[in-house]
Amino acid sequence: MSQTATQNQQATDTHVGFDVELRKVFKVFNGDTVVRGVDLSIRRGEFFSILGPSGCGKTTTLRLIAGFETPSAGDVLIRGQSMLNVPPYRRPANTVFQNYALFSHLTVWENVAFGLRIKKCRKSETQERVKEALKLVKMDGFANRFPAQLSGGQQQRVALARALINRPTVVLLDEPLGALDLKLRKEMQVELSNLHQELGVTFVLVTHDQEEALSLSDRIAVMVEGKVEQIGTPSQIYDRPQTPFVADFIGDTNLFRGKIEGAHPTMLWIITDRGLKMKVQPTDASGLPLTSGAVVVSVRPEKVNVSFSPPDDAINCFEGRLKHVMYLGTHVHYVVQLRSGDQLTVRQPNALNVPDSDTPIYLHWGADDCLALPE
Amino acid sequence: MQAPSKNPIRISWQALFSVLMFGFMYLPILVLGFYSFNQSPNSAQWGGFTLSWYVKFFNDSRILSALSDSLKVAFCAVGISAIIGTLMAVGLARYKFPGKQLYQGVSYLPLIIPDIAIAVSTLVFLAVIAVPLSLWTIVAAHTVFCLSYVAFVVSTRLVNLNPHLEEAAQDLGATPYQSLVMVLLPELMPAIVSGCLLAFVLSMDDFLISSFTAGGGATTLPMEIFSRIRTSVKPDINALSVVLMVTSGAVALIAETIRYRSEKKRLQ
Numbered sequence: 001m002s003q004t005a006t007q008n009q010q011a012t013d014t015h016v017g018f019d020v021e022l023r024k025v026f027k028v029f030n031g032d033t034v035v036r037g038v039d040l041s042i043r044r045g046e047f048f049s050i051l052g053p054s055g056c057g058k059t060t061t062l063r064l065i066a067g068f069e070t071p072s073a074g075d076v077l078i079r080g081q082s083m084l085n086v087p088p089y090r091r092p093a094n095t096v097f098q099n100y101a102l103f104s105h106l107t108v109w110e111n112v113a114f115g116l117r118i119k120k121c122r123k124s125e126t127q128e129r130v131k132e133a134l135k136l137v138k139m140d141g142f143a144n145r146f147p148a149q150l151s152g153g154q155q156q157r158v159a160l161a162r163a164l165i166n167r168p169t170v171v172l173l174d175e176p177l178g179a180l181d182l183k184l185r186k187e188m189q190v191e192l193s194n195l196h197q198e199l200g201v202t203f204v205l206v207t208h209d210q211e212e213a214l215s216l217s218d219r220i221a222v223m224v225e226g227k228v229e230q231i232g233t234p235s236q237i238y239d240r241p242q243t244p245f246v247a248d249f250i251g252d253t254n255l256f257r258g259k260i261e262g263a264h265p266t267m268l269w270i271i272t273d274r275g276l277k278m279k280v281q282p283t284d285a286s287g288l289p290l291t292s293g294a295v296v297v298s299v300r301p302e303k304v305n306v307s308f309s310p311p312d313d314a315i316n317c318f319e320g321r322l323k324h325v326m327y328l329g330t331h332v333h334y335v336v337q338l339r340s341g342d343q344l345t346v347r348q349p350n351a352l353n354v355p356d357s358d359t360p361i362y363l364h365w366g367a368d369d370c371l372a373l374p375e
Numbered sequence: 376m377q378a379p380s381k382n383p384i385r386i387s388w389q390a391l392f393s394v395l396m397f398g399f400m401y402l403p404i405l406v407l408g409f410y411s412f413n414q415s416p417n418s419a420q421w422g423g424f425t426l427s428w429y430v431k432f433f434n435d436s437r438i439l440s441a442l443s444d445s446l447k448v449a450f451c452a453v454g455i456s457a458i459i460g461t462l463m464a465v466g467l468a469r470y471k472f473p474g475k476q477l478y479q480g481v482s483y484l485p486l487i488i489p490d491i492a493i494a495v496s497t498l499v500f501l502a503v504i505a506v507p508l509s510l511w512t513i514v515a516a517h518t519v520f521c522l523s524y525v526a527f528v529v530s531t532r533l534v535n536l537n538p539h540l541e542e543a544a545q546d547l548g549a550t551p552y553q554s555l556v557m558v559l560l561p562e563l564m565p566a567i568v569s570g571c572l573l574a575f576v577l578s579m580d581d582f583l584i585s586s587f588t589a590g591g592g593a594t595t596l597p598m599e600i601f602s603r604i605r606t607s608v609k610p611d612i613n614a615l616s617v618v619l620m621v622t623s624g625a626v627a628l629i630a631e632t633i634r635y636r637s638e639k640k641r642l643q
Contacts, residue, residue, distance in 0.1 A: 066542075066546060068545075087545070088542070088545045088546055089549055089551075094546055095543070095546045097543055101537050101540050103540065103543070103544075103562070105561040105562055105564070114544070114557075115548055118547060118548040118557075119548055162543075163546075165547075166548065
């Protein structure tokens with residue numbers, strides 16, 4: 001399946017490279033602003049994820065692209081064409097719904113063929129394309145079943161085939177794996193990724209599962225309270241979060257609220273609210289260099305080193321006692337209480353012998369292993 | 376635990392209660408069916424087997440014309456209700472408009488209001504707007520309650536339906552009209568059919584509303600039966616009742632079989 005030209009896309013294709021653009025889009029429901037000025041440019045052929053906690057407006061954003069909602073302000077463009085006056089049935093976008101929304105009175109075959117039936121496609125072509133789509137999602141053996149006779153994962157595949165059959169410019173996925181169990185979800189993630197590579201179609205995925213977003217996406221937009229907090233590649237989002245929210249939401253982290261005591265182009269001295277003195281190497285990712293004011297220091301659990309004797313290098317080194325051990329199979333999380341009262345999560349490989357709760361342990365990390373984020 | 380061989384027949388009080396209940400409900404009907412084959416014209420005594428009452432009934436032009444009036448009324452009223460009732464249920468479920476709550480409450484009122492109140496008020500209303508009574512005034516009156524039943528059953532099904540079905544259809548290129556006809560209506564069809572069956576039975580059964588709103592020589596079957604049993608219960612009425620029961624039983628059986636087959640196909 002390749003991307004085919006939709007009828008009106010060539011007319012003003014000035015934004016080559018972008019399949020979907022949102023420009024200062026707002027959406028108000030009964031006086032509730034759900035989407036607040038979202039700006040997104042999704043590149044052609046990209047696997048783009050919108051990630052955020054529930055209620056952050058990510059699904060509404062997707063529905064704005066699909067056309068089920070109209071923006072209260074702003075503009076939605078697909079291939080450079082404004083979609084404001086285009087109803088959902090004329091948009092070159094197809095959606096995989098959260099609960100699949102398969103037509104229960106139609107067989108798998110008829111479900112997938114629905115889009116072609118509407119387009120009054122020739123019979124032979126319909127046959128061929130449905131067959132191809134079912135094969136693509138490995139459901140060719142189930143053509144005559146009804147949706148209720150399929151498992152969740154199989155229904156998911158049918159929904160995918162149904163969305164792909166019209167060869168849309170962009171495929172919208174609304175938490176497509178949310179209803180599946182963990183193992184099946186992992187399998188489907190791999191298949192989604194394969195499908196995306198095979199087809200080269202733009203995918204927009206909405207999810208609250210950060211792991212899913214990190215593993216699948218080319219780029220991620222993190223949304224909170226109707227706003228986009230940060231857009232970037234998975235590694236930018238994880239390693240260089242720009243706000244405390246992103247640092248906290250993506251992966252595990254330890255956050256310390258504090259303020260800047262001294263600033264140098266290559267080093268920041270920070271004192272936390274509980275009196276810990278930290279040295280942090282400033283990053284350019286956060287825009288303006290920080291020189292003063294309130295900051296939040298973020299340290300990932302896997303960046304923290306543990307030792308049982310005071311280390312020689314006393315940068316960012318704090319004494320504490322072990323409070324809890326969380327066994328996670330491949331590794332262990334220690335929850336350590338510092339003398340200041342702060343609790344830190346530390347990720348360690350499995351091998352270490354566990355110290356008892358009276359043994360002093362020392363946590364330390366380098367100045368370049370943590371981030372200072374503007375409050 | 377008792378060995379089954381020691382006490383093969385154990386009558387639980389639940390079983391006893393069930394048998395009593397079924398007897399209470401269906402014994403009169405069985406008796407009626409039994410006496411429809413009775414040669415003696417008096418119900419009380421058995422005079423040997425005969426089918427003559429059935430022959431007599433099928434040759435009785437008054438009963439046959441009453442039956443045809445009843446069927447006309449039922450088919451027209453149910454047909455109109457099927458369309459308007461389904462649209463009403465869909466409209467109430469899918470759209471927001473001022474006064475929706477009120478409309479919703481009012482639309483189900485005929486389920487609660489006693490038949491006699493509907494009958495009298497319809498008669499008064501027809502008199503006020505000066506419409507002469509005929510077969511069609513019965514149809515109009517029956518549509519009032521049939522509509523509520525169809526809308527009620529359909530809206531129950533609508534609540535359980537995935538709210539994104541029509542969006543999915545539109546997403547795939549169907550116009551709102553196409554998505555209604557090709558997706559929503561087929562999904563609702565089992566509910567529409569069962570609502571119609573329910574309304575049909577109630578319409579066939581209705582005596583009170585029909586007799587208040589009938590005119591121009593229109594007589595429905597219940598009206599005909601009622602006018603006859605005022606003098607005495609004749610065995611040909613028994614025969615008619617058996618025919619009605621067998622027919623409605625057959626209709627219910629067929630409808631249920633169709634429903635069961637399609638459900639089995641969908642939910643295995």
